[in-house]
Amino acid sequence: xxxxxxxxxxxxxxxxxxxxxxxxxxxxxxxxxxxxxxxxxxxxxxxxxxxxxxxxxxxxxxxxxxxxxxxxxxxxxxxxxxxxxxxxxxxxxxxx
Numbered sequence: 507x508x509x510x511x512x513x514x515x516x517x518x519x520x521x522x523x524x525x526x527x528x529x530x531x532x533x534x535x536x537x538x539x540x541x542x543x544x545x546x547x548x549x550x551x552x553x554x555x556x557x558x559x560x561x562x563x564x565x566x567x568x569x570x571x572x573x574x575x576x577x578x579x580x581x582x583x584x585x586x587x588x589x590x591x592x593x594x595x596x597x598x599x600x601x602x
Contacts, residue, residue, distance in 0.1 A: 507550050507596050509589070512543040512579040514565065543579045550592055558582040 520539040527534070548568075557567040557575075559582070566582040569575050578585075 507592060508547040509550055509592055510545060510547050511568070511576075513546045514541055514543055514577040514579060516541050550589075550596060553589065556582060556585055556589065
């Protein structure tokens with residue numbers, strides 16, 4: 507079963523922190539990089555677990571069994587409930 511998520515991506519690559527510190531000075535903060543979200547569908551079986559981002563109520567990290575991580579636009583608590591519901595539906599389908 508697939509689940510729809512909105513994956514965060516950067517419109518341009520953020521600068522390398524080491525390069526930035528060498529060029530702009532170690533106390534100069536990295537510039538904010540513009541980002542957006544794209545709809546994508548992932549297989550439930552690919553998700554190892556959701557990871558809460560402390561202080562961020564609008565995004566979370568999905569860790570896949572492959573080790574890859576994806577930041578998505580969703581509330582952590584709401585996503586966990588949805589994920590649980592989908593997994594229960596999948597278990598019911600397997601039991602038939």
